[in-house]
Amino acid sequence: MNTPDITLYGIPNCDTVKKARAWLAQQGANVRFHDFRKDGVPAGQLPQWLARLGWQALLNRRGTTWRRLDPETQANAQNEAGAAALMLAQPSVIKRPVVQWGPDAAAPITVGFDEAAFARALAGAPAHPAK
Numbered sequence: 001m002n003t004p005d006i007t008l009y010g011i012p013n014c015d016t017v018k019k020a021r022a023w024l025a026q027q028g029a030n031v032r033f034h035d036f037r038k039d040g041v042p043a044g045q046l047p048q049w050l051a052r053l054g055w056q057a058l059l060n061r062r063g064t065t066w067r068r069l070d071p072e073t074q075a076n077a078q079n080e081a082g083a084a085a086l087m088l089a090q091p092s093v094i095k096r097p098v099v100q101w102g103p104d105a106a107a108p109i110t111v112g113f114d115e116a117a118f119a120r121a122l123a124g125a126p127a128h129p130a131k
Contacts, residue, residue, distance in 0.1 A: 036091035
């Protein structure tokens with residue numbers, strides 16, 4: 001089976017990331033996992049995510065990390081520059097998982113886990129030729 005080159009960004013102990021990884025494994029997808037805690041936020045990718053998805057879609061204001069932030073830090077993250085700086089400093093404030101559905105910059109990117117959206121993205125992801 002041809003498998004797409006998918007990169008899933010997240011934190012391994014996040015329940016949503018676990019669900020997404022399990023679903024992709026059941027589909028036989030070729031997935032590379034990028035651990036925000038071990039590997040950090042890819043600084044080169046973040047501007048692309050922000051441009052394509054918007055900072056509001058990436059910033060998790062419901063999570064524990066956000067709730068533990070002091071009001072000044074939360075206030076400073078109410079625009080793209082402030083949110084980006086916070087995401088680089090504290091990757092746990094990024095909604096998870098972020099999935100890039102192919103190896104090139106034009107590949108679709110999704111945030112969160114929705115089985116129907118994943119199925120559509122997987123169906124449209126570029127595939128490597130059989131080896």
